[in-house]
Amino acid sequence: MLQIDPWKRVGIWLTLAVGVALAMPNLFYSRVEQHNDAAAAIEMGLDTAENREAVGAWPSFLPSGLVNLGLDLRGGAHLLAEVQVQEVYEARIEALWPDVRDVLRAERAAVGTIRLQPSDTGELRVRISEQAGMPQALEAVRRLATPVVSLTGAGSTDLDISADGSDIVVTLSEAERQATDERTMQQSLEIIRRRIDEVGTREPTIQRQGADRILIQVPGVGSAQELKDIIGTTAQLTFQPVVGRTTNAGDVPGVGNELLPSLDEEGAFYILETAAVVTGEELVDAQPSFDQNGRPAVNFRFNPAGARKFGDYTAANIGNPFAIVLDNEVISAPVIQSHIPGGSGIITGNFTVEESTQLAVLLRAGALPAGMEFLEERTIGPELGQDSIDAGKIATTVAFTAVLLFMGAAYGLFGLFANIALILNIALLFGALSLIGATLTLPGIAGIVLTVGMAVDANVLIFERIREELKTARGPARAIELGYEKALSAIIDANITTFITAVILYVMGSGPVRGFAITLGLGIMTSVFTAIFVTRLLIVIWFERRRPKTLEV
Amino acid sequence: MRLKLVKDDTNFDFFSRPTLWLGISVFLMVLAFGSFMVRGLNYGIDFQGGTTIRTESAQPVDVGAYRAALGALDLGDVVISEVFDPNFGPDQNVAMVRIQAQEGQEAVSGEVITQAEAALVAIVPDIKFVSVESVGPKVSGELIWTAAIAVSLAIFAVLVYIWLRFEWQFAAGAVLALVHDVILTIGIFSEFGIRFDLSIIAALLTIVGYSLNDTVVIFDRVRENLIKYKSRDLKEVLNLSINETLSRTFMTSGTTLLALIALLVLGGDVIRGFVFAMTWGIIVGTYSSVFVASAFLLWLGVKRDWTKPTDTTGNQFGDVDA
Numbered sequence: 090m091l092q093i094d095p096w097k098r099v100g101i102w103l104t105l106a107v108g109v110a111l112a113m114p115n116l117f118y119s120r121v122e123q124h125n126d127a128a129a130a131i132e133m134g135l136d137t138a139e140n141r142e143a144v145g146a147w148p149s150f151l152p153s154g155l156v157n158l159g160l161d162l163r164g165g166a167h168l169l170a171e172v173q174v175q176e177v178y179e180a181r182i183e184a185l186w187p188d189v190r191d192v193l194r195a196e197r198a199a200v201g202t203i204r205l206q207p208s209d210t211g212e213l214r215v216r217i218s219e220q221a222g223m224p225q226a227l228e229a230v231r232r233l234a235t236p237v238v239s240l241t242g243a244g245s246t247d248l249d250i251s252a253d254g255s256d257i258v259v260t261l262s263e264a265e266r267q268a269t270d271e272r273t274m275q276q277s278l279e280i281i282r283r284r285i286d287e288v289g290t291r292e293p294t295i296q297r298q299g300a301d302r303i304l305i306q307v308p309g310v311g312s313a314q315e316l317k318d319i320i321g322t323t324a325q326l327t328f329q330p331v332v333g334r335t336t337n338a339g340d341v342p343g344v345g346n347e348l349l350p351s352l353d354e355e356g357a358f359y360i361l362e363t364a365a366v367v368t369g370e371e372l373v374d375a376q377p378s379f380d381q382n383g384r385p386a387v388n389f390r391f392n393p394a395g396a397r398k399f400g401d402y403t404a405a406n407i408g409n410p411f412a413i414v415l416d417n418e419v420i421s422a423p424v425i426q427s428h429i430p431g432g433s434g435i436i437t438g439n440f441t442v443e444e445s446t447q448l449a450v451l452l453r454a455g456a457l458p459a460g461m462e463f464l465e466e467r468t469i470g471p472e473l474g475q476d477s478i479d480a481g482k483i484a485t486t487v488a489f490t491a492v493l494l495f496m497g498a499a500y501g502l503f504g505l506f507a508n509i510a511l512i513l514n515i516a517l518l519f520g521a522l523s524l525i526g527a528t529l530t531l532p533g534i535a536g537i538v539l540t541v542g543m544a545v546d547a548n549v550l551i552f553e554r555i556r557e558e559l560k561t562a563r564g565p566a567r568a569i570e571l572g573y574e575k576a577l578s579a580i581i582d583a584n585i586t587t588f589i590t591a592v593i594l595y596v597m598g599s600g601p602v603r604g605f606a607i608t609l610g611l612g613i614m615t616s617v618f619t620a621i622f623v624t625r626l627l628i629v630i631w632f633e634r635r636r637p638k639t640l641e642v
Numbered sequence: 643m644r645l646k647l648v649k650d651d652t653n654f655d656f657f658s659r660p661t662l663w664l665g666i667s668v669f670l671m672v673l674a675f676g677s678f679m680v681r682g683l684n685y686g687i688d689f690q691g692g693t694t695i696r697t698e699s700a701q702p703v704d705v706g707a708y709r710a711a712l713g714a715l716d717l718g719d720v721v722i723s724e725v726f727d728p729n730f731g732p733d734q735n736v737a738m739v740r741i742q743a744q745e746g747q748e749a750v751s752g753e754v755i756t757q758a759e760a761a762l763v764a765i766v767p768d769i770k771f772v773s774v775e776s777v778g779p780k781v782s783g784e785l786i787w788t789a790a791i792a793v794s795l796a797i798f799a800v801l802v803y804i805w806l807r808f809e810w811q812f813a814a815g816a817v818l819a820l821v822h823d824v825i826l827t828i829g830i831f832s833e834f835g836i837r838f839d840l841s842i843i844a845a846l847l848t849i850v851g852y853s854l855n856d857t858v859v860i861f862d863r864v865r866e867n868l869i870k871y872k873s874r875d876l877k878e879v880l881n882l883s884i885n886e887t888l889s890r891t892f893m894t895s896g897t898t899l900l901a902l903i904a905l906l907v908l909g910g911d912v913i914r915g916f917v918f919a920m921t922w923g924i925i926v927g928t929y930s931s932v933f934v935a936s937a938f939l940l941w942l943g944v945k946r947d948w949t950k951p952t953d954t955t956g957n958q959f960g961d962v963d964a
Contacts, residue, residue: 161912169781171780312774313752313774313776314752314755314756463752463778464750464777464780465777465778465781466750466752466774466775466776467773467774467775467776468771468774468775469773469775470770470772472698472770472772473772473773476729476910477910477913479729480729480908480909480910481909483908484904484905484907484910485905487908488900488902491900492900492901495645495897495900496897498644498645499644499645499646499647499893500644531912532841532844532913534913535905535913535916535917538901538902538905538909539898539901539902539920541897541901542898542899542900542901543852543894543898545893545897546855546890546894546897546898549893549894549897550859550890553889553890557886575866578862579858579862582858583856583858583859583862585803586800586803586804586851586854586855586858587852587854587855589796589799589800589803589851590796590799590800590847590848590851593792593795593796593799593847594792594796594844597788597789597792597795598792598840598843598844602841602843605844605848609848609851641644
């Protein structure tokens, strides 16, 4: 008959308790937000009395997850940028000419005179006067190619070299293009992330979208133009001679010197000569690698001009440290072990593999590797967001009250049960949104309101069914049971179809639309749970206590 | 005393004039499609590219002055409209300025925005730009394509689901109702020139979900009654099923409309288009469940042999223990 297993009851109560606990921080939004910000600040080392007080304002044993507010509610800037990845191919190909010239000169006897030809962008065209020497020339140039290191490009080399009449045509191979694109995108993401982190705003979103696009959303930035300025600044990488090391931030570095903090060592400072030996503009590559002892390290290479300066400097300063400085912070200050000719070197230190990879990225990340075109930009003022939140709150409250009254009037006591379930449904929905750290947008609020309206559907179906079953007069317990049982297939079908559209919205949509899809999808799940399990539990508990002979629904 | 939107044991004949109802629906669809072809949609920048600037100032909006100021910049097509909303305070005068995507520019240029803002500040010193949005033609082209795919995909997924759970005639009826709802919604947007942007696509998909919800509840009952009353003819069974679920249909549409109307009036002008689409969709979707989906099902006919090895509810979820 009408009953629910004890373990099921416990499960339902537990789910509700967890949901409500997770949703609760949202009721104290600004307090919890300050708590979270302060906790993060203390983690970063900003242990001030103010921060401690903010942390204390919210008990740490309570959940502190919040529903993130989308840009349209909080205000901020949104950019969609397309990275011009092909610019990198052009630069790579152009830089090849001196090497190609050198190897062909060595074969002058066979190939004759060589001349650079005007060509399409992204290809290098070299004419040789002795066409008979073409096989030899091709072979010589092919020796310049190196294997591509990537998952997809295994076994191929980075250059495609072919003959076109008496021209040698050099282009980047497909595998190398892909590998280059990948590197370009990673560098761009890393640089943008660093730039935005420097500004120190809360929860920026920096995401790669598709092959060559980057989505940047930063709450609290005044305008998209401001955001573009932040991103556009180039990173300054320099190699500077080290004068000394100190832990006192107030030290006077002396004329021609400067005092810079260390990147990883808290409280450590370096006194450096202001004039850089070499700058990052002269760095052509940096890759994570291992030193002769098998410890993680970073390999780097300069262009010819940089190589000469670097070689001269290292020859003259063996045993002295020099500093690698990025944006006025000392990344590391290794000691020069030997003269470094040829413009390539290795940075060792107490790196983990992750750190060496990171450092290589940072070194490459001197400046944005390629230009960016902005395809979409949006600025939403904080006032507009606040207006939207206020309007959303009022509308949700009114909608909620209206639906509660309506259900109560239509179904009496059972309507009350449905109303309790509806309130719990909203709590569960907010709990779920907080748990997954979802972002609430304005359409998302509409999704919640829609959920309020639609969530009662399952209960309406059940109650209407119970009414029908009561007519066949098999007693109230049986009618309730049959009502739930027979309404189930309609509830499942109806909700699965709506859920399908929510999933499609999530997959195909972006930004605010995605926010809507999340609230709609989660709303369907929580409403099915509360409408079926929670109301049933409430009705069963009521039924066990009262044992009514007749039932009015 | 209970509130009852529909009295017990109704016995309306929904299919006394089947051709009339289907005819009206088809006529409305043709009308909506015609409006779409003739007037087209008032695409927002999401789909057309361009820039919108939302301005706010304590001074009343003088559309003519705004237009004169921006016209001098030679930015092509500029549309200025004042925005009204009951939520606005007395000193809140809001206008939307829309500037077309600039010729020959694939991407967004900050220059246009800076120029336009400077021109407006020159005539209204206290003007604030509460939101500035700009979409390049490259992205907007993709967005409209993605949107079209999303709607088609949703309808197709629904077709497959209903087909699996019911019979193909049910799927055909449900999908025709969805197409009907989508076309009528697009029609009303083109007829009244309401801005059609990305959020409207979200609304369209929600309508698809809702309308289907309604249709499925009726179909579910039809299937049950087809098993129960093997000898009654289809028209009778359909009428019975719709009458039995009528109370639920009105209750659910009622609560949803209550919530949406609250949002429509009080939710602010930013999402008004979105909420309007949904409100309209719920009304049309409720109508179409009966007069399009079920009418079409009647017209198609349905196989009457449901002698699958099933229990009374006739589906694999029937014995889920809730």
